Amino acid sequence: MSVDYAVITGRQQRVWSLGDYGKVGSLLSWLGESLVRRLDVHAGEAVLDVAAGNSNASLPAARRFADVLATDYVPALLDEARARADADGVRLRTQVADAQALPFDDGTFDVVMSTIGAMFAPDQEALAREMSRVCRSGGRIGMANWTPDSMVGDMFRAVGAHVPPPQGVLPASMWATGERVHELFGPYCKISTSRETCPFRFPSPQACLDYFRTWYGPTVAAFRGLDDDGQASLADGLLEVFTRHGSSADGTMAADVSYLEVIAYRS
Numbered sequence: 001m002s003v004d005y006a007v008i009t010g011r012q013q014r015v016w017s018l019g020d021y022g023k024v025g026s027l028l029s030w031l032g033e034s035l036v037r038r039l040d041v042h043a044g045e046a047v048l049d050v051a052a053g054n055s056n057a058s059l060p061a062a063r064r065f066a067d068v069l070a071t072d073y074v075p076a077l078l079d080e081a082r083a084r085a086d087a088d089g090v091r092l093r094t095q096v097a098d099a100q101a102l103p104f105d106d107g108t109f110d111v112v113m114s115t116i117g118a119m120f121a122p123d124q125e126a127l128a129r130e131m132s133r134v135c136r137s138g139g140r141i142g143m144a145n146w147t148p149d150s151m152v153g154d155m156f157r158a159v160g161a162h163v164p165p166p167q168g169v170l171p172a173s174m175w176a177t178g179e180r181v182h183e184l185f186g187p188y189c190k191i192s193t194s195r196e197t198c199p200f201r202f203p204s205p206q207a208c209l210d211y212f213r214t215w216y217g218p219t220v221a222a223f224r225g226l227d228d229d230g231q232a233s234l235a236d237g238l239l240e241v242f243t244r245h246g247s248s249a250d251g252t253m254a255a256d257v258s259y260l261e262v263i264a265y266r267s
């Protein structure tokens with residue numbers, strides 16, 4: 001089956017432009033802090049953040065005085081990234097770019113990284129090739145990718161029950177299975193992976209649902225495309241996921257959401 005990646009990418013770009021992903025990204029700073037620490041980013045290193053959103057991984061690298069370039073295909077998120085960097089008083093450059101066709105020369109960066117961003121690119125081979133290509137020999141590539149059995153994996157399945165994912169494209173969460181990661185980065189890199197968790201804390205499962213329904217592009221798009229009954233059913237499905245993963249004795253929501261941290265050493 002032939003897959004038109006350009007059409008799918010265009011559609012996804014419009015979806016990520018809905019709501020305001022930055023409101024979600026700002027709650028998940030753990031992912032960037034952890035990945036940048038694991039990558040051991042040093043001052044002065046050239047760092048590329050791919051599908052950077054509002055700079056979750058870029059900021060911790062910029063705080064280490066690295067020379068960081070944040071890229072994403074949603075310009076408004078890069079505006080937010082610059083505003084956050086200004087607020088923190090750190091230097092951050094931004095550039096609009098599709099993760100599957102990075103507009104940089106071979107070997108430009110010491111470190112190429114992405115937290116829960118690049119994993120969504122539909123052409124997984126092109127993404128692995130591009131992230132590897134722009135990383136210098138001896139450099140490091142890092143990714144944080146939601147696992148298929150995580151709360152976010154269940155969230156995507158709940159959405160997928162109402163809005164079928166594009167045909168012929170492997171699920172993004174394949175990027176969190178060791179086998180697929182080795183298949184994709186294996187030709188370019190030596191790989192190490194570890195399973196981690198990211199804290200999601202909300203006042204309640206319902207508050208988490210309201211938050212994602214308002215701000216998270218993929219959920220905003222899914223609700224918009226459904227009639228009243230479909231919306232009610234999707235809301236029930238998502239609430240079930242957030243309640244199952246996040247119930248806590250004090251009634252608030254507390255989920256530790258699993259993801260795979262990937263460090264790939266460029267040959």
Ligand SMILES: C[S@@+](CC[C@H](N)C(=O)[O-])C[C@H]1O[C@@H](n2cnc3c(N)ncnc32)[C@H](O)[C@@H]1O
Nearest residue numbers: 016025051052053056073098099115116117121
């Ligand atoms: C869940 S957000 C993660 C953003 C950020 N890395 C973080 O950790 O908060 C996914 C991001 O990937 C971006 N994205 C998805 N596919 C992309 C692609 N093919 N090229 C560039 N950006 C992409 C979206 O615009 C969005 O900002």
